[in-house]
Amino acid sequence: xxxxxxxxxxxxxxxxxxxxxxxxxxxxxxxxxxxxxxxxxxxxxxxxxxxxxxxxxxxxxxxxxxxxxxxxxxxxxxxxxxxxxxxxxxxxxxxxxxxxxxxxxxxx
Amino acid sequence: xxxxxxxxxxxxxxxxxxxxxxxxxxxxxxxxxxxxxxxxxxxxxxxxxxxxxxxxxxxxxxxxxxxxxxxxxxxxxxxxxxxxxxxxxxxxxxxxxxxxxxxxxxxxxxxxxxxxxxxxxxxxxxxxxxxxxxxxxxxxxxxxxxxxxxxxxxxxxxxxxxxxxxxxxxxxxxxxxxxxxxxxxxxxxxxxxxxxxxxxxxxxxxxxxxxxxxxxxxxxxxxxxxxxxxxxxxxxxxxxxxxxxxxxxxxxxxxxxxxxxxxxxxxxxxxxxxxxxxxxxxxxxxxxxxxxxxxxxxxxxxxxxxxxxxxxxxxxxxxxxxxxxxxxxxxxxxxxxxxxxxxxxxxxxxxxxxxxxxxxxxxxxxxxxxxxxxxxxxxxxxxxxxxxxxxxxxxxxxx
Numbered sequence: 001x002x003x004x005x006x007x008x009x010x011x012x013x014x015x016x017x018x019x020x021x022x023x024x025x026x027x028x029x030x031x032x033x034x035x036x037x038x039x040x041x042x043x044x045x046x047x048x049x050x051x052x053x054x055x056x057x058x059x060x061x062x063x064x065x066x067x068x069x070x071x072x073x074x075x076x077x078x079x080x081x082x083x084x085x086x087x088x089x090x091x092x093x094x095x096x097x098x099x100x101x102x103x104x105x106x107x108x
Numbered sequence: 109x110x111x112x113x114x115x116x117x118x119x120x121x122x123x124x125x126x127x128x129x130x131x132x133x134x135x136x137x138x139x140x141x142x143x144x145x146x147x148x149x150x151x152x153x154x155x156x157x158x159x160x161x162x163x164x165x166x167x168x169x170x171x172x173x174x175x176x177x178x179x180x181x182x183x184x185x186x187x188x189x190x191x192x193x194x195x196x197x198x199x200x201x202x203x204x205x206x207x208x209x210x211x212x213x214x215x216x217x218x219x220x221x222x223x224x225x226x227x228x229x230x231x232x233x234x235x236x237x238x239x240x241x242x243x244x245x246x247x248x249x250x251x252x253x254x255x256x257x258x259x260x261x262x263x264x265x266x267x268x269x270x271x272x273x274x275x276x277x278x279x280x281x282x283x284x285x286x287x288x289x290x291x292x293x294x295x296x297x298x299x300x301x302x303x304x305x306x307x308x309x310x311x312x313x314x315x316x317x318x319x320x321x322x323x324x325x326x327x328x329x330x331x332x333x334x335x336x337x338x339x340x341x342x343x344x345x346x347x348x349x350x351x352x353x354x355x356x357x358x359x360x361x362x363x364x365x366x367x368x369x370x371x372x373x374x375x376x377x378x379x380x381x382x383x384x385x386x387x388x389x390x391x392x393x394x395x396x397x398x399x400x401x402x403x404x405x406x407x408x409x410x411x412x413x414x415x416x417x418x419x420x421x422x423x424x425x426x427x428x429x430x431x432x433x434x435x436x437x438x439x440x441x442x443x444x445x446x447x448x449x450x451x452x453x454x455x456x457x458x459x460x461x462x463x464x465x466x467x468x469x470x471x472x473x474x475x476x477x478x479x480x481x482x483x484x485x486x487x488x489x490x491x492x493x494x495x496x497x498x499x500x501x502x503x504x505x506x507x
Binding site for chain 1: 175242296331
């Protein structure tokens with residue numbers, strides 16, 4: 001079980017090596033309400049859940065197993081019929097936010 | 109005590125209550141209620157009725173089910189109403205996760221001290237009995253600990269920052285006789301821990317064979333942590349206890365829990381009935397299933413309904429149940445009913461002595477003194493006796 005954000009918590013998702021894989025942090029609690037995802041990462045005294053809208057439920061599903069930013073973008077691009085490069089640009093700050101909150105971590 | 113054959117549609121029941129019942133039954137396979145829920149897709153409710161329905165769903169902690177009926181278009185709503193449901197559902201889910209985080213911490217505290225425990229009700233039922241835990245919200249954390257480890261558990265929890273509201277009447281009283289205790293942590297937003305020794309207040313709580321609750325467990329995972337819960341049959345009987353012996357009038361959520369567990373098809377009914385008999389709680393099982401089937405309009409030919417209908421609880425059990433179902437139900441009345449089921453004379457004496465002459469720190473937060481406490485008790489008992497004298501029968505259903 002993780003004690004919160006991993007040791008590279010100060011890393012920036014968009015600047016991480018392209019082969020860097022991301023995965024849900026084991027201690028994160030989650031619930032889906034249709035297209036809204038509610039997350040409560042482990043650690044810290046701040047017990048304010050994170051509410052993520054849009055295609056968050058699908059994104060969370062994909063993060064069940066370690067996956068790179070490019071692979072995530074490709075999966076979502078196929079579903080939403082949009083260019084993967086466009087999605088990747090939008091996806092990076094979302095992953096960044098999830099990583100900063102401790103909801104996801106870099107897969108070893 | 110006959111099972112109602114169809115939907116309990118009566119003129120006395122307000123429309124919003126009927127709609128709430130149908131929503132509580134939504135998605136249950138093979139029920140009449142499922143069809144009724146489908147027929148809700150008409151015109152959106154007016155704002156007044158809508159507010160009542162949303163308030164009821166919040167109060168009954170079934171916003172998840174309401175959200176599901178809206179998402180499935182089984183209930184017509186305006187765009188604003190649909191947005192209100194989504195917002196209410198997300199708020200409920202945020203609360204659920206905060207309680208689950210607290211549950212994980214508590215499991216760590218108890219496990220770290222070598223104390224056995226089982227998660228009860230909300231989180232356990234949401235994860236083990238519902239197809240999606242987002243359908244079942246809850247308002248606190250419920251944990252069962254062993255009676256013989258009660259004092260140790262209280263001590264460990266106090267060291268972890270949890271505070272009890274009341275002192276016990278006499279040393280040793282709680283580990284022998286109480287249902288449980290609410291603890292709070294003053295330094296957080298008011299999360300409540302409902303710590304249980306048994307499954308109900310009063311006589312039915314004292315006839316539960318506690319050792320049977322610890323014989324086995326079912327495990328679910330929360331944030332990577334294994335949490336132990338009661339096995340399915342014991343969980344089901346606890347839902348029956350909660351529905352029938354808890355709030356008056358009963359909440360819809362425990363009724364939904366009973367229906368949900370009954371219709372999933374994984375309950376060993378022989379084991380359920382064996383436990384109910386061993387705990388002298390056949391009357392509770394029978395009444396809970398009848399009430400659920402009647403309120404939610406479930407198929408009366410379902411196996412659970414037919415099996416339970418064949419039970420013949422003793423008159424003593426029916427009388428005990430009457431004390432819980434009476435409109436004049438009181439804590440004093442349930443305490444007195446409990447005396448009958450305490451087996452050993454020495455324990456009876458301890459029980460009566462502790463309640464009759466408790467320590468002062470038990471009395472003072474609730475009453476001005478011993479005399480005031482006695483006056484309230486006598487007034488309560490007199491009121492109950494007057495009401496019983498006016499009624500044609502002392503049993504809940506005239507049996």
